[in-house]
Amino acid sequence: xxxxxxxxxxxxxxxxxxxxxxxxxxxxxxxxxxxxxxxxxxxxxxxxxxxxxxxxxxxxxxxxxxxxxxxxxxxxxxxxxxxxxxxxxxxxxxxxxxxxxxxxxxxxxxxxxxxxxxxxxxxxxxxxxxxxxxxxxxxxxxxxxxxxxxxxxxxxxxxxxxxxxxxxxxxxxxxxxxxxxxxxxxxxxxxxxxxxxxxxxxxxxxxxxxxxxxxxxxxxxxxxxxxxxxxxxxxxxxxxxxxxxxxxxxxxxxxxxxxxxxxxxxxxxxxxxxxxxxxxxxxxxxx
Amino acid sequence: xxxxxxxxxxxxxxxxxxxxxxxxxxxxxxxxxxxxxxxxxxxxxxxxxxxxxxxxxxxxxxxxxxxxxxxxxxxxxxxxxxxxxxxxxxxxxxxxxxxxxxxxxxxxxxxxxxxxxxxxxxxxxxxxxxxxxxxxxxxxxxxxxxxxxxxxxxxxxxxxxxxxxxxxxxxxxxxxxxxxxxxxxxxxxxxxxxxxxxxxxxxxxxxxxxxxxxxxxxxxxxxxxxxxxxxxxxxxxxxxxxxxxxxxxxxxxxxxxxxxxxxxxxxxxxxxxxxxxxxxxxxxxxxxxxxxxxxxxxxxxxxxxxxxxxxxxxxxxxxx
Numbered sequence: 001x002x003x004x005x006x007x008x009x010x011x012x013x014x015x016x017x018x019x020x021x022x023x024x025x026x027x028x029x030x031x032x033x034x035x036x037x038x039x040x041x042x043x044x045x046x047x048x049x050x051x052x053x054x055x056x057x058x059x060x061x062x063x064x065x066x067x068x069x070x071x072x073x074x075x076x077x078x079x080x081x082x083x084x085x086x087x088x089x090x091x092x093x094x095x096x097x098x099x100x101x102x103x104x105x106x107x108x109x110x111x112x113x114x115x116x117x118x119x120x121x122x123x124x125x126x127x128x129x130x131x132x133x134x135x136x137x138x139x140x141x142x143x144x145x146x147x148x149x150x151x152x153x154x155x156x157x158x159x160x161x162x163x164x165x166x167x168x169x170x171x172x173x174x175x176x177x178x179x180x181x182x183x184x185x186x187x188x189x190x191x192x193x194x195x196x197x198x199x200x201x202x203x204x205x206x207x208x209x210x211x212x213x214x215x216x217x218x219x220x221x222x223x224x225x226x227x228x229x230x231x232x233x234x235x236x237x238x239x240x241x242x243x244x245x246x247x248x249x250x251x252x253x254x255x256x257x258x259x260x261x262x263x264x265x266x267x268x269x270x271x272x273x274x275x276x277x278x279x280x281x282x283x284x285x286x287x
Numbered sequence: 288x289x290x291x292x293x294x295x296x297x298x299x300x301x302x303x304x305x306x307x308x309x310x311x312x313x314x315x316x317x318x319x320x321x322x323x324x325x326x327x328x329x330x331x332x333x334x335x336x337x338x339x340x341x342x343x344x345x346x347x348x349x350x351x352x353x354x355x356x357x358x359x360x361x362x363x364x365x366x367x368x369x370x371x372x373x374x375x376x377x378x379x380x381x382x383x384x385x386x387x388x389x390x391x392x393x394x395x396x397x398x399x400x401x402x403x404x405x406x407x408x409x410x411x412x413x414x415x416x417x418x419x420x421x422x423x424x425x426x427x428x429x430x431x432x433x434x435x436x437x438x439x440x441x442x443x444x445x446x447x448x449x450x451x452x453x454x455x456x457x458x459x460x461x462x463x464x465x466x467x468x469x470x471x472x473x474x475x476x477x478x479x480x481x482x483x484x485x486x487x488x489x490x491x492x493x494x495x496x497x498x499x500x501x502x503x504x505x506x507x508x509x510x511x512x513x514x515x516x517x518x519x520x521x522x523x524x525x526x527x528x529x530x531x532x533x534x535x536x537x538x539x540x541x542x543x544x545x546x547x548x549x550x551x552x553x554x555x556x557x558x559x560x561x562x563x564x565x566x567x568x569x570x571x572x573x574x575x576x577x578x579x580x581x582x583x584x585x586x587x588x589x590x591x592x593x594x595x596x597x598x599x600x601x602x603x604x605x606x607x
Contacts, residue, residue, distance in 0.1 A: 030403065036402075036403060084585075091588075094343070095588050097349060097351070097406065098544055099588040101537060101540075101584060102580070103581065105578065105580055105581030109576075109578030112575070221533070228407055228410070229411075231403075236403070265418050266415065266418040266422055269414045272407070273408060273415060276408055277396055280400055
């Protein structure tokens, strides 16, 4: 019994960390510009397919494909932001929603066209396969790697936001965009960089997701819901909030699937609706 | 006071183009008898889009989960005919009532929120019902859909293979709902809704409680969406899980935006364009169909913000 609880906690934490990587960029950019980007998971898909292609066809090692996935996600989001998104910052919620749903639809079709609708797989190095023994239990090495890597990314992000000048600009823009502009902060530029970073992190998350939850063209919508839940529950623009919400969601989803498999995702949606009704700005949100 | 009633009287006058449009909806009976099933689907989709127009186009509430009420109507009609009675008109009325109750209850929550929380709540509510229907497969049939729906003849007319009864039925219901909708938006409630859409803070300040108005509109929209869902069940004799899916919510949003939101005829025109195009390109792999839908959405948002009807009326005004 105890073993199964620890196992569920561990798997849920690994899953939650994946969700954190996928959603943290959206959380910060949404907090900054109030731009509802429903195509965020498409950036993750770009990273995932880039990693699959690089390791499978081009023969790159897995660890080299991860930064490449980050760059692919960041590059695509940067191009889209410069060309299209920036025109819609002042548009209504509805226009932003429709526009980004349109982009997501196109990305799904494009992925199906180039890679087919099959589930993709990725070769991980030998040392990430198998299990690690600790405390009399065995843990999947890959999931352990996922947790460590995501926590490292989270620590790096918190450091960058709290300790650097750029981070101060971003925090100012999230707290009060008008005031930040008034103080001479180039919010558009800060936003562009944050958006690209967020896209890159999503790309990294997408690449790491392949070996754990798989990758197919439906990814852009299947995980969009989870990402939005993390953002909405964690509160806009809060990295700690996203981390906590992602871990909570990952663990409760795993527990739900393990202990109440017949309920499916019902429990998760119920928790989300309940939490939003209780605190519309998210658990850790300020607004 | 007299001027106010004169204003409303002027609003409700029928335009010649409207009369011509409704007469033209009878054309498929003689001109395209082999397409009556499609025409019936279009009428149902148009009704669904019309119901969304009421809350989105007029009230300004963005909903990503409007299929919830469509699905509730569809499943109510299906379960009624399977277990109790197959009489379509009673089934339609009960389905409308059930969807209305669900809509009324959820409206209390939904009208409190705006922006991301609103989008997430409507999405979450839609997904919740989808998962509920999916996991209670003993009642709903789960992913296989509800089997064994049998609809008795409508006022003595059987639902034939060509869809003659189906189209006449759907069209009549659509027209009646359209009349109701037209009445609503030209009433003080409709004016209040438009006021809320334009400035949600100002309406309460001038003495119109925005939440009460939105709740009313939301309930009416849920009733109409439920009717559309029940019509789909009754004309096709099946209920699939897809009636509750996110895809259906997204589709109806696309349809409304394509036609032009907040224009009453936008949803109907959008449904005609969308459904005919989908029928014509049915050979295309559905995966790729969504590529063009995506492109269309992007193009409409960037170049045609008020949909086809909005673009047409802007062009017409420019000419004059």
